[in-house]
Amino acid sequence: xxxxxxxxxxxxxxxxxxxxxxxxxxxxxxxxxxxxxxxxxxxxxxxxxxxxxxxxxxxxxxxxxxxxxxxxxxxxxxxxxxxxxxxxxxxxxxxxxxxxxxxxxxxxxxxxxxxxxxxxxxxxxxxxxxxxxxxxxxxxxxxxxxxxxxxxxxxxxxxxxxxxxxxxxxxxxxxxxxxxxxxxxxxxxxxxxxxxxxxxxxxxxxxxxxxxxxxxxxxxxxxxxxxxxxxxxxxxxxxxxxxxxxxxxxxxxxxxxxxxxxxxxxxxxxxxxxxxxxxxxxxxxxxxxxxxxxxxxxxxxxxxxxxxxxxxxxxxxxxxxxxxxxxxxxxxxxxxxxxxxxxxxxxxxxxxxxxxxxxxxxxxxxxxxxxxxxxxxxxxxxxxxxxxxxxxxxxxxxxxxxxxxxxxxxxxxxxxxxxxxxxxxxxxxxxxxxxxxxxxxxxxxxxxxxxxxxxxxxxxxxxxxxxxxxxxxxxxxxxxxxxxxxxxxxxxxxxxxxxxxxxxxxxxxxxxxxxxxxxxxxxxxxxxxxxxxxxxxxxxxxxxxxxxxxxxxxxxxxxxxxxxxxxxxxxxxxxxxxxxxxxxxxxxxxxxxxxxxxxxxxxxxxxxxxxxxxxxxxxxxxxxxxxxxxxxxxxxxxxxxxxxxxxxxxxxx
Ligand code: ME8
Numbered sequence: 001x002x003x004x005x006x007x008x009x010x011x012x013x014x015x016x017x018x019x020x021x022x023x024x025x026x027x028x029x030x031x032x033x034x035x036x037x038x039x040x041x042x043x044x045x046x047x048x049x050x051x052x053x054x055x056x057x058x059x060x061x062x063x064x065x066x067x068x069x070x071x072x073x074x075x076x077x078x079x080x081x082x083x084x085x086x087x088x089x090x091x092x093x094x095x096x097x098x099x100x101x102x103x104x105x106x107x108x109x110x111x112x113x114x115x116x117x118x119x120x121x122x123x124x125x126x127x128x129x130x131x132x133x134x135x136x137x138x139x140x141x142x143x144x145x146x147x148x149x150x151x152x153x154x155x156x157x158x159x160x161x162x163x164x165x166x167x168x169x170x171x172x173x174x175x176x177x178x179x180x181x182x183x184x185x186x187x188x189x190x191x192x193x194x195x196x197x198x199x200x201x202x203x204x205x206x207x208x209x210x211x212x213x214x215x216x217x218x219x220x221x222x223x224x225x226x227x228x229x230x231x232x233x234x235x236x237x238x239x240x241x242x243x244x245x246x247x248x249x250x251x252x253x254x255x256x257x258x259x260x261x262x263x264x265x266x267x268x269x270x271x272x273x274x275x276x277x278x279x280x281x282x283x284x285x286x287x288x289x290x291x292x293x294x295x296x297x298x299x300x301x302x303x304x305x306x307x308x309x310x311x312x313x314x315x316x317x318x319x320x321x322x323x324x325x326x327x328x329x330x331x332x333x334x335x336x337x338x339x340x341x342x343x344x345x346x347x348x349x350x351x352x353x354x355x356x357x358x359x360x361x362x363x364x365x366x367x368x369x370x371x372x373x374x375x376x377x378x379x380x381x382x383x384x385x386x387x388x389x390x391x392x393x394x395x396x397x398x399x400x401x402x403x404x405x406x407x408x409x410x411x412x413x414x415x416x417x418x419x420x421x422x423x424x425x426x427x428x429x430x431x432x433x434x435x436x437x438x439x440x441x442x443x444x445x446x447x448x449x450x451x452x453x454x455x456x457x458x459x460x461x462x463x464x465x466x467x468x469x470x471x472x473x474x475x476x477x478x479x480x481x482x483x484x485x486x487x488x489x490x491x492x493x494x495x496x497x498x499x500x501x502x503x504x505x506x507x508x509x510x511x512x513x514x515x516x517x518x519x520x521x522x523x524x525x526x527x528x529x530x531x532x533x534x535x536x537x538x539x540x541x542x543x544x545x546x547x548x549x550x551x552x553x554x555x556x557x558x559x560x561x562x563x564x565x566x567x568x569x570x571x572x573x574x575x576x577x578x579x580x581x582x583x584x585x586x587x588x589x590x591x592x593x594x595x596x597x598x599x600x601x602x603x604x605x606x607x608x609x610x611x612x613x614x615x616x617x618x619x620x621x622x623x624x625x626x627x628x629x630x631x632x633x634x635x636x637x638x639x640x641x642x643x644x645x646x647x648x649x650x651x652x653x
Contacts, residue, residue, distance in 0.1 A: 003043040007256025008034050011264060012051040012097060012235050015075040016060045019082055020300055021308035021338065022261070022293050024089060025326045029290065029407060030259045031091045032327055035463035036402050038092075040485045045253045047239050048086065049097035050076050051232045053225070056133065058214035068214050072100065085310065090319055090466055095247075097239040099216075099231055107243035108231050109219045111279060112163075112207075115230075116220070120166045120278040123221075126206045130158035141200050149196075150263050163208040163224060170274035171202040177273055182286065184269045185405060186333040189262065189289045193269055205229070205271060233272045237281065255282045259405075262335075265289035288405050291335040300338075307530075308338060312522050317510065320465035321347045327464050328411045340519045344510045354418050355457070356507035361425060362450040363475050363502040369434045374448055376496040379441040384449055387424050388491055390417050391456050395489040398460050407464075414460050421453040451476050451494055459488040468506055476500050528632050535630040553609040554625070554652035555579065556642060562596040568616050572596055574624065578608055579649015587620035593637045605640045605652060 010030045013023050027048060034046035052072050061071035076082050076098060086093065097104060115121040129138045131148035138148065138155060148155050175198050177183050178190050208224035209215065215225025234242070236258060240250040260268050265287065273283040292299060295306045314322050325346045330336030366372060394417050401410035424446075433443040455478050462469035462483070473483055477500050482493040561575035565587065572591050576584040586606060605625040612619045625640045 003041060005045070005253050006034075006037040006042040007045045007047075007240075007253035008037070009046075009236050009256060009258050010048040011258075011260045012049040012099065012232060013082070014054075014056065015050045015052060015072055015082060016056050018075070018080075019085055019310070021310050021313070021326075022300060024085070024310040024322075025293055025330070026259060026261060026290060027086065027091055028089060028323050028326050029332060031089075031093070032323075032407055032463045033257075033259070033402070033405070035092060035466065039459070039463060043252075044094070045240070045249055045256070046093045047095045047097060047236065048091070048093045049095075049235060049239070050082060050099065051228070051235070052076075052098055052100045053215040053231055054228050055209075055212045055214070058212055061214075069100065072098075080311065088314055088319060089310065089323065092466075095239055097235050099235055103244040103246035104231075104235060104238045105216050107238040108216045108226055108234055110243045111234055112216075112218055112226055112230060113220060115165065115275070115278050116163070118278065120169070121163050121207060122166070124162060124164050124204075125159065126162040126164075127157075127159045128206070129155040131155045139200075139203055142196070158211075160210050161224075162206045162210070162227070163218065163221075164204040165207045165230070165271075165275065165278070167202050167205045167271065167274050170277055171198060173277060174198065174202070174270050174274055177283070178269060183273070183283065184265070185286050185288045188333065189265050189269070193266065197266055197270055202270070229267055229271055230275065233267065233275060236284075242281070255284045257286045257288065258284050259288050259290065262289045262291055288333075290332050291330065293330065293338045294335055295338055297337065306523075307526070309522075309526060312519075313343070316515065316518065317343070317347060318507075320468040321351060321507065324351060324465050327407050329408070331408050332405055340516055341512075344512050344515055347507065347510050348512070350415065351507035352509040354415065354422060355461075356505065358418055358422050358425075358450070359454055359472055359475060359506060360502065362447060362454060363500045365430050365434070366447050366451070366500045367502050369430075369440075369443055370447075372501065373497055373499040374444045374451075375441070377441045378445045378448070378496075380445060381428075381442065383424065383427055384445070387420055387449055387453060390420050391453050392489070392491055394456060394460065395485075410460070411464065414457050417453055417457055421450055421457075424453075425450065448494070448496070448498070451498060451500065452491060455482055455494055456488050459483055459485070471503075471506060474501065475503055531633040532630075533632060535633075537628075551609070552607055555606055555608050556646045556648060556650040556652070557584065557604050557606045557608075557624075558648045559599050559602050559604060562599045564591065564596060565616050565618070571615060572599075573618065574599075576604075576606065577648040578606070579647065584608065584621055585618065586622050586624055587615045587618060588624045588626075588639075590624075590626065590637055590639060594639065599639070601644075602641050603644050603646055603648075605642060 008030055010027050013019055030046065034044050037044045057068055057072065061068040064071050074081065112121065129140065129143060131138065131151065131153060133153055134148055134150050142149055143155060147153055175194065178193055184190050184193065207227050207230050208218055209227045210223050213225065216231050218224040218226060237250065237254065238244060239247055240253055241247040242250045258268055268287040276283045300307045310322065325343050328350060329342060329346055366374060394413055397413045398410045401413060428446045430443055430446050433439040433446065454472065454476055458469040458472040477498045478494060481487060487493045555578050557576040557578050559574055560577050560583065563573050565571040565573050570589045570591050571587050572594065574586045574588060576586060578584045606622045607625065608622045610622050612621045627638045627640060629636050
């Protein structure tokens, strides 16, 4: 029988920085959907990748002192880069596209030309509002409080010669697509698109730029580079060989499903189908706009220093625990508030207490009472049917939710059975049966029912936590044939004389306090790392008149003695030769930076005509001059020391 094909994609992420938990969330969700379809026997093509052109990347590379390609290669393919992250997270993508790949570059040039030749792209002049970080042009009416409606940052007036795509021509067809079909999901996103973008009138879209170089050149007008969205959106097609012969599968897999975050739904549900209509290709089956993971109600951002690092979390809690948390906790179509407490709570409640306990109790009792292998006789009881009925109905319920992209609800269904099975243990009290010689067959029946429930749950959990489910299958003695989609809909697949192996604990409980402290320390370190390497105070805007300046008497001074000040951990007391013949005493708050002995005999600079000021009971007559700056947020101070050949009392002018 020919398999159904299933094509699914994540957005292609900007490799301008390391990816964070938000990107990981989308990729894990898409991976779970891809794995679910593979489990069902579909021929799956799962694509992810990176969106590598544009001004932001060009600027970042410059900042790093690298060429864009060097910069990108490091972030994408380098150690700890994007490919490594997906490997770590057990992402099962079949392909990975980089928009700098040759086949994509030449295909985009052909696509651009095709739209130009058919009259959908024309040359004009762009005057508009431009958001540099988002690389988006906006119309006045789309701005929110005069700022970019996506990121809220200020926009600038921009004008340049540019090519335009006739988006307006497709307005009616797009409106129909959004309103009358199930193309865009969840449905709640449709109104937003209609009200914010279609109703105010679709304007033609700027699709080329001349103000930066890091992009795909328009081959018939090389002053222009293809502006980000034509380049980015068509990745989903070129990766399958559309307009190139270096990749294949377009005929087989197209059209597919694009999973995207809510902020790029506009591009995927309006611009993307219009461009496909223009080149005469089928539009995606669905675009699904998932919600954001937010922190304290706001978006994560590097500059706020609140970006959550998936590497650190996976290392601390395990990859499957992190995957599970992301998929179990946040309803896929809505925003969700990320917190470390919630992560730990989910691991402890669902994985350790519910699933982990069920597996370990069942396998350890099978070992304890039957040496690991169940006898084959059975003795049914009325208590069993409720568990079995729930287990047999699970697959259908799960499927309904998965087909509707309601991954969190699919997990809910699985956990209903897990919870029911734990309750079944309490009801049947196998430990009591174990003590009674005459109840051995009943005990074997109870344990078999539990193992079967676990098998069905593990099969349906496998798309979410594949490695852990593999281990569960090993523990409960499930053969390959017991792990299939078909078997998940049937009761009684495990052999009657099944052999189990308890083995190690799958999901150890997390010590909340310890883990939270560890995470906090990690986040502090991260915040610090995000601080600028060197920070100096901005120059003063207020000017000082020359006369006033000349009144300051700066002198070279020799440090005759330097000592700490009793009861002060800040001050050093300096005895100075200022050339006058009388010792000068100055106190300076630089104890944290110098040992007194270090400074004796050195030549420094002091202002000597400040009025004396008492500190810790000692009058200080003047001030020593230091240079200060911040390094990674930490104050640094350098006492200004000058050449020892300068005599005491020499005036600085
Ligand atoms: O927009 N919560 O790339 P990008 C949930 N290159 N998901 C999040 C998230 C968060 N806090 N932050 C990011 C781009 N994401 C373009 C896409 S596609 C042709 C071009 C996820 O690196 C979410 O899926 O900014 C979002 O849409 C995507 O990362 C944006 O990644």
